Amino acid sequence: MSVREALRGLTTRGRSFLAAAAAAAVSALILGEKDLLRVAILLAILPILAAAYVGRSRYRLACSRSLQPQRAPVGASARVVLRLQNMSRLPTGTLLLEDRLPYALGSRPRVVLERLGARQASSVAYTVRADVRGKYEVGPLVVRLTDPFGLCELTRSFPSVDRLTVIPQVHPLPTVRLAGEYAGAGDSRARSVAVHGEDDAATREYRRGDDLRRVHWKSTARTGELMVRREEQPWESRATVVLDTRAYAHRGEGPTASFEWAVSAAASVAVHLSQAGYKLRLVTDVGVDTEAVEAGEGLLLDHLADVRLDKRGDIGQLVEGVRRRNDGGLVIAMLGALTPAESELLSGLRANNATCVAFLIDSSTWLTLPPEARAEAGRAHGAAALGLMRSGWRVVGVTHGTKLPTLWPQAARGSQGFTWRAAMAETVGIAPGRS
Numbered sequence: 001m002s003v004r005e006a007l008r009g010l011t012t013r014g015r016s017f018l019a020a021a022a023a024a025a026v027s028a029l030i031l032g033e034k035d036l037l038r039v040a041i042l043l044a045i046l047p048i049l050a051a052a053y054v055g056r057s058r059y060r061l062a063c064s065r066s067l068q069p070q071r072a073p074v075g076a077s078a079r080v081v082l083r084l085q086n087m088s089r090l091p092t093g094t095l096l097l098e099d100r101l102p103y104a105l106g107s108r109p110r111v112v113l114e115r116l117g118a119r120q121a122s123s124v125a126y127t128v129r130a131d132v133r134g135k136y137e138v139g140p141l142v143v144r145l146t147d148p149f150g151l152c153e154l155t156r157s158f159p160s161v162d163r164l165t166v167i168p169q170v171h172p173l174p175t176v177r178l179a180g181e182y183a184g185a186g187d188s189r190a191r192s193v194a195v196h197g198e199d200d201a202a203t204r205e206y207r208r209g210d211d212l213r214r215v216h217w218k219s220t221a222r223t224g225e226l227m228v229r230r231e232e233q234p235w236e237s238r239a240t241v242v243l244d245t246r247a248y249a250h251r252g253e254g255p256t257a258s259f260e261w262a263v264s265a266a267a268s269v270a271v272h273l274s275q276a277g278y279k280l281r282l283v284t285d286v287g288v289d290t291e292a293v294e295a296g297e298g299l300l301l302d303h304l305a306d307v308r309l310d311k312r313g314d315i316g317q318l319v320e321g322v323r324r325r326n327d328g329g330l331v332i333a334m335l336g337a338l339t340p341a342e343s344e345l346l347s348g349l350r351a352n353n354a355t356c357v358a359f360l361i362d363s364s365t366w367l368t369l370p371p372e373a374r375a376e377a378g379r380a381h382g383a384a385a386l387g388l389m390r391s392g393w394r395v396v397g398v399t400h401g402t403k404l405p406t407l408w409p410q411a412a413r414g415s416q417g418f419t420w421r422a423a424m425a426e427t428v429g430i431a432p433g434r435s
Helices: 003-007 012-031 034-058 217-223 258-275 297-306 315-323 340-353 371-390 404-412 420-428
Strands: 061-068 071-073 077-086 095-099 110-113 121-129 134-138 141-146 153-158 162-167 203-205 227-229 238-243 279-284 289-292 330-335 355-361 394-398
Touching: 003 034, 012 034, 061 141, 061 162, 071 297, 077 095, 110 121, 134 297, 162 297, 217 227, 238 258, 238 315, 258 279, 258 297, 258 330, 258 355, 258 404, 279 297, 279 315, 289 297, 315 340, 330 340, 340 355, 340 371, 355 371, 355 404, 371 394, 394 404
Parallel strands: 071 162, 238 279, 238 330, 330 355, 355 394
Antiparallel strands: 061 077, 077 121, 095 110, 095 141, 134 162, 141 153, 203 227, 279 289
């Protein structure tokens, strides 16, 4: 780096030294004082040496950043560790570190390192916390270098950026047995020789490397080719998690909105079923269709971190997205407000003997409504629940303040989670306990 470029980083103190040197030099020439001229030269050399010192250290720093963890739930904290190493043979001056953060993660952290010796490394850490889902960039890091006298300050920006993914809050759910949990396809259903008998064993042609103890001699004699028993492969447990992202179906603002409840519920169900061995899909009405295979539930959580309400969302698109690759298994949907026509469209998901469970959110309970409007919203909610139950859906009613772990066991109880009587009562506007 040239001296001219280094001088651009002079602080107010350094520029004052140069101004004093110029004034002393002029005075020395006017008065003919050589001692004053020596003072002027000394005052001018100090900031120049400081600029050269800082400039030399500027291009000999290495920086790395790590996030612990890289995926954090809403409301949790993540630790950011910065490691700086002085690659030169000269010690640095004071270092001021400033990592750039988005507003949602808080104010920019500033950390001071007093000095890094030759070839010395040092680590500093700070924490961030996000209360809103999303993917946030952390960095780039800006390092401000100063000399011991504070005469020169230069900045260096490291281009590396790391990404922190803030996923929805995941609630642990109790273990319940859901009908339809064994559906899908494998080479065969689970077979047991002890139950079905030796003749019922599924076989295939012998392949090099197969264990000879698996040879099925009766099939070999019948076909004239060496046959071996297939490995037992149970049918896959498959589940589709459906998230309603229609903007007009949800109410409330920010992290406490009904949509955030639905996103957190979808994440909790996805993690719960993944840990139970299900093959998962995530489908929304704006075209998101994600299948978790080797990546497990992590890929679904990453998508849920970014999902947003959409004014173009449509129940018809949601149904089409689920039916495109649905051939049985579980369908668990987080649904906002529905009209009777939309409930009718959702009945199409009951094809192929799929077990469908709807967590039907009464999003109007997220608002403060007058009694008449509240009664009207309750009737609409009851009508939507009734329409779903008529087509064979299990319906679990959700209101503001309810917790998913409390509601989850109702997913295994058929219509008990939202009884026909309760749905009819809400539809006609009478109390559920009256005839």
